[in-house]
Amino acid sequence: MNRVSSMLKSALAAGALAAALALPVASAGPADAQDYPSKRLEWTIAFGPGGGNDIMSRTLIDILQKHKLYPENIVAENRAGGSGAVGWGYVFGKKGDPYQISSTSGSFVTTPLQADTPWKPTDFTPIALLASDDLVLLVKGDSEIETVQQFIEAAKKKPPTIGGIGAVNVDFIIPKILSKQAGFDFDYVSFNAAGELNTALLSNSLDAIMANPGEVLGLIESKDMRPLAYSGETTPPALGDVPTLKEAGYEIGVSLPRGLILPPDVPKEAQDWWIETIKKVVETPEWKDYLEKQILTENIRYGEDFRTFLKTTQDRFAEILREQGAIK
Amino acid sequence: MDLFANLWMGLSIALTPMNVLYLLAGAMIGMIVGIIPGFGPSAGLAILLPVTFGMDPVGAVVMLAAIYYASMYGGTITSILLNTPGESATVASTFDGYPLARQGRAGPALVMQAVASFVGGTVGVVLITLLAPLFALLARNFGPPEYFLLAMMGMLLLVVMVGGNWRLGVISALIGFALGTVGVDLETGQQRFTFGSAELIGGIDFIPVAIGLFGLGELYFSLWQGLHLSRTGSIVDYHRERRFWPEARDFIETRMTLVRGSLLGFVVGVIPGAGATIASLMSYSIEKSVSREPERFGKGAMAGLVGPEAANNAASAGAMVPLLTLGIPGSASTAVLLAAFLLWGLRPGPLLMSQNPEFAWGLIASMYLGNIALLALNIFAIPLFVWMVKTPYRILAPAVILVCTIGTYSVNGSIVETWLMFVAGIFGFFMKMFGFSPAALVLALVLGKLAEEALRQTLTISRGSFMIFLERPTSLWIIGITAAVLLVAPLLRRAQPRD
Known part of the structure; x- marks a missing residue:
C-alpha cells in the first residue's frame, strides 16, 4: 500500500514536472537523440576511490578516451556513502538525463534489500552486464x-x-x-x-x-x-582445473553484476548508442587485460537482458535472506 | 649471504635515478596527506593509484609505499600542534604531544617525533629484512579469538591511559561503544540504530568523530577562553622557551622508550587488523606504567610522545610483512597496495618474494632510504610548522576549521560526514569543559566494534563455548602478555629505587 502510494506520488510529481517543462523537453528531446552524445558525461562512482567499482569505472573511462569512443569529456565523481545508496540515488534522481552514467557492483542488488532506498536495480535504464563476481x-x-x-x-x-x-x-x-x-x-x-x-x-x-x-x-x-x-x-x-559447482551437480545461479546503467527513462537512442559502444569496448585488449588481472568472469548481457538478470538475482537474494531473517 | 645479496640487489634497484625521484615524490605527498586532518594514507593512495597504471611496478610501489609510511610522520604534526589526530594511530600522540606544544616546546616535540618515527620505521625495516618469514607465522595464527583478546587488551589499556576522573572516562568510553554499534550488524546483516538513513548503514566513521572531538573541540574551547583576543594571540606561549632543538635529557630519558616502542609496534603491526592503533596505545600505557613519574603523563612527558610515535611507524613497517609474505592486507592502506599489486599484474602471496625478488627487495631497500629522507625532510620543515603555531589565533582558527572541513569531506565526498564532524566538535567542546575523555570515546568506538565482531565470530565458531580462548596457543599467549603488562609492570615500577 505504501509503495503504491509513493509510486503514485512520484508518477504525479513526474507528470507535473513534465507538464511544467513540456516546451523545453519537447524541443530538447529529439535534438538530443539525433546528435547524442554531444555533451560532457558525468560518471558516478558510488564508492570511494581504490575499490573494485572505482577501478572498473576508471578502466572503462580510460578505454573510452584512449580509443576515442566518447567524443566529449568524461568526468568521474566518487559519490560514496550508504553502501552505494548515495551514488545510485543521485543517478536515480537524474531521470531522463542521458549524460549521467554509473557502474554497478554487488551492492547495487543488496543495498536496496537492506535499506529503504527510493530505487530498485530494475528502475534504471540498463546498458550492459559486463562481468560477474563469482567466488x-x-x-x-x-x-x-x-x-x-x-x-x-x-x-x-x-x-x-x-x-x-x-x-x-x-x-x-x-x-x-x-x-x-x-x-x-x-x-x-x-x-x-x-x-x-x-x-x-x-x-x-x-x-x-x-x-x-x-x-x-x-x-x-x-x-x-x-x-x-x-x-x-x-x-x-x-x-586451473577447479570444477564449477554446476559441474559438481549444483545449480547456484547467482552472481554479482558488474555492469553499466543510465538513469531511468533515458531516450532509447542513448541506450542504443551505449550498447553499440560497449560492444566495441569489450573487444579492446585493455578490457581483456582488466578481466584477466582481476580474475572476473566475462558475462555479457545487453539492455533488457541485463534488467532481467538483475531481477532474477534480486528475487533469489530476497527469498534466501528473508528465510534467514536478515531482511524483512 | 643470500640476505645481503638480496638487499644489495634491492639497493641497486632503489637507487636508480627514477626510483629515487619516485621515492622523494612519495615521501613529500605522504607528508602532505598525513598533515591534512582526515585525509589519511588510504585515501591518498587510492587517489594516486590510477597514476601508476602505466608505471614500472617497482617505481610505483616505491612511491606508494613511501606515501604510506610518510603519512605516519606527517600525521603526528597536527596531533602535536593542533590536538587533531589525522587517524586512529596518532590519537595517542596527542596526549603528551599537544601539552608539550602548549608549553612552548613544539620544536623539541616535533624533532623528537621525527627521530622516534625514524627509529621506529628503521627498526621495522631491519626486522622485515632479517625476520619477515618468522613474523609471517605470527600473522598466520591470528583468528577471531585472538582479535577479540587483542581488542580487550587495548580496552584494558584504556583504563591505564585515561587520566583525571575515571568515572567520566568510563562514561566517555561507553558513549564510544554505543556509537560503535551503529550500522549494519556484521553477523545478521540487520540494521542497528540507522533510523532508516542510508548514510548510516556503514556505521559511524572514526575520522570525522576524531577530528571533531579533538581538533574542533579544542579550537572551540580556546575561542571560548578568548585566546583570539589575548595579547600574544597564539596557541603557545612561545616566548617562555626559545629552544628549537631537544635537550640531551630528552634523548637520554627516552632511549629505552624508543627501543620498546619500536619492537612492540613492529610485532603488533604484523598482525592484520587494528595494528598501528593498538600498538601506539600499548606503547603509551607501557611507558606510563614503567615511568618513574607517571603523574607527568598527559601533561607533557616526552616519553608519552616518543613511545607511540616509534610504535606506529614500526607498525606501518610491520604491516608490510603479511602483505609481502602472505598477500594479506592488514589495513585499509595496505588493502589499496594489494589492489595495486594486482593491477600491475603481480600475484601477491607467499611466493611473491621468490618470484619477484627485484620487486620485493627493491621495495624493502627503498624503505631504508625513505626513512632517512623523511627524517631530513621533517627536520628542515619543522621551523615552518613551529611558525604556524605562532600565527595569531584569529587567523589560525578559521584556517584550521577550513582545512578540517575540506579534509573530512574529501575522504568520501560525504556531506553527512562533514556535519558529523561539526556536531562532534560541539560535543568535544562540552566534553573538554566538563572533563570527559575524548580519547576514551574514539578508541572505544574503534576497539568496541572490533571486539564485538570478533567475539561473536569466535562464539559462532566455538558454538558458544568460551573454552576456545584457552584451547588455542596464540590466545593463551595474549592472555599471558596482557596479564604481564597489567600486573607486572606496575610492580616493577614500585620495585625501582626512586631518585
Whole structure:
C-alpha cells in the first residue's frame, strides 16, 4: 500500500514536472537523440576511490578516451556513502538525463534489500552486464578434504563453519544454496574484509571460506589454501582445473553484476548508442587485460537482458535472506 | 649471504635515478596527506593509484609505499600542534604531544617525533629484512579469538591511559561503544540504530568523530577562553622557551622508550587488523606504567610522545610483512597496495618474494632510504610548522576549521560526514569543559566494534563455548602478555629505587 502510494506520488510529481517543462523537453528531446552524445558525461562512482567499482569505472573511462569512443569529456565523481545508496540515488534522481552514467557492483542488488532506498536495480535504464563476481570455495592447504564431494560428505556428518565477507552478500547466499541442494547444515561466520577472512582460515579458526579468486590466488599457488569449487559459469584459467559447482551437480545461479546503467527513462537512442559502444569496448585488449588481472568472469548481457538478470538475482537474494531473517 | 645479496640487489634497484625521484615524490605527498586532518594514507593512495597504471611496478610501489609510511610522520604534526589526530594511530600522540606544544616546546616535540618515527620505521625495516618469514607465522595464527583478546587488551589499556576522573572516562568510553554499534550488524546483516538513513548503514566513521572531538573541540574551547583576543594571540606561549632543538635529557630519558616502542609496534603491526592503533596505545600505557613519574603523563612527558610515535611507524613497517609474505592486507592502506599489486599484474602471496625478488627487495631497500629522507625532510620543515603555531589565533582558527572541513569531506565526498564532524566538535567542546575523555570515546568506538565482531565470530565458531580462548596457543599467549603488562609492570615500577 505504501509503495503504491509513493509510486503514485512520484508518477504525479513526474507528470507535473513534465507538464511544467513540456516546451523545453519537447524541443530538447529529439535534438538530443539525433546528435547524442554531444555533451560532457558525468560518471558516478558510488564508492570511494581504490575499490573494485572505482577501478572498473576508471578502466572503462580510460578505454573510452584512449580509443576515442566518447567524443566529449568524461568526468568521474566518487559519490560514496550508504553502501552505494548515495551514488545510485543521485543517478536515480537524474531521470531522463542521458549524460549521467554509473557502474554497478554487488551492492547495487543488496543495498536496496537492506535499506529503504527510493530505487530498485530494475528502475534504471540498463546498458550492459559486463562481468560477474563469482567466488571460490576453499579449505586450508593441509586439510584432508580434497574435493567438493568430500567436503559435502564431511559436512553432512558434522556441520562446518564457512566464512565470507558480509551477511547480506553473495558470500553467504552461495553456500546457502549449495547446502540446501546438497542437504547439509553449516554455520556462517561473517567478516569485514579479505585480510581477516584469509587469516581466519589460515589460523585454523574456520573449516572453509568463500573468497574472490583474485585475493587468494597467491595462497592457492603456495598450497596454503586448496580450492574446491568455483561458483561461476566457467572456471577462470588462473584457477586451473577447479570444477564449477554446476559441474559438481549444483545449480547456484547467482552472481554479482558488474555492469553499466543510465538513469531511468533515458531516450532509447542513448541506450542504443551505449550498447553499440560497449560492444566495441569489450573487444579492446585493455578490457581483456582488466578481466584477466582481476580474475572476473566475462558475462555479457545487453539492455533488457541485463534488467532481467538483475531481477532474477534480486528475487533469489530476497527469498534466501528473508528465510534467514536478515531482511524483512 | 643470500640476505645481503638480496638487499644489495634491492639497493641497486632503489637507487636508480627514477626510483629515487619516485621515492622523494612519495615521501613529500605522504607528508602532505598525513598533515591534512582526515585525509589519511588510504585515501591518498587510492587517489594516486590510477597514476601508476602505466608505471614500472617497482617505481610505483616505491612511491606508494613511501606515501604510506610518510603519512605516519606527517600525521603526528597536527596531533602535536593542533590536538587533531589525522587517524586512529596518532590519537595517542596527542596526549603528551599537544601539552608539550602548549608549553612552548613544539620544536623539541616535533624533532623528537621525527627521530622516534625514524627509529621506529628503521627498526621495522631491519626486522622485515632479517625476520619477515618468522613474523609471517605470527600473522598466520591470528583468528577471531585472538582479535577479540587483542581488542580487550587495548580496552584494558584504556583504563591505564585515561587520566583525571575515571568515572567520566568510563562514561566517555561507553558513549564510544554505543556509537560503535551503529550500522549494519556484521553477523545478521540487520540494521542497528540507522533510523532508516542510508548514510548510516556503514556505521559511524572514526575520522570525522576524531577530528571533531579533538581538533574542533579544542579550537572551540580556546575561542571560548578568548585566546583570539589575548595579547600574544597564539596557541603557545612561545616566548617562555626559545629552544628549537631537544635537550640531551630528552634523548637520554627516552632511549629505552624508543627501543620498546619500536619492537612492540613492529610485532603488533604484523598482525592484520587494528595494528598501528593498538600498538601506539600499548606503547603509551607501557611507558606510563614503567615511568618513574607517571603523574607527568598527559601533561607533557616526552616519553608519552616518543613511545607511540616509534610504535606506529614500526607498525606501518610491520604491516608490510603479511602483505609481502602472505598477500594479506592488514589495513585499509595496505588493502589499496594489494589492489595495486594486482593491477600491475603481480600475484601477491607467499611466493611473491621468490618470484619477484627485484620487486620485493627493491621495495624493502627503498624503505631504508625513505626513512632517512623523511627524517631530513621533517627536520628542515619543522621551523615552518613551529611558525604556524605562532600565527595569531584569529587567523589560525578559521584556517584550521577550513582545512578540517575540506579534509573530512574529501575522504568520501560525504556531506553527512562533514556535519558529523561539526556536531562532534560541539560535543568535544562540552566534553573538554566538563572533563570527559575524548580519547576514551574514539578508541572505544574503534576497539568496541572490533571486539564485538570478533567475539561473536569466535562464539559462532566455538558454538558458544568460551573454552576456545584457552584451547588455542596464540590466545593463551595474549592472555599471558596482557596479564604481564597489567600486573607486572606496575610492580616493577614500585620495585625501582626512586631518585
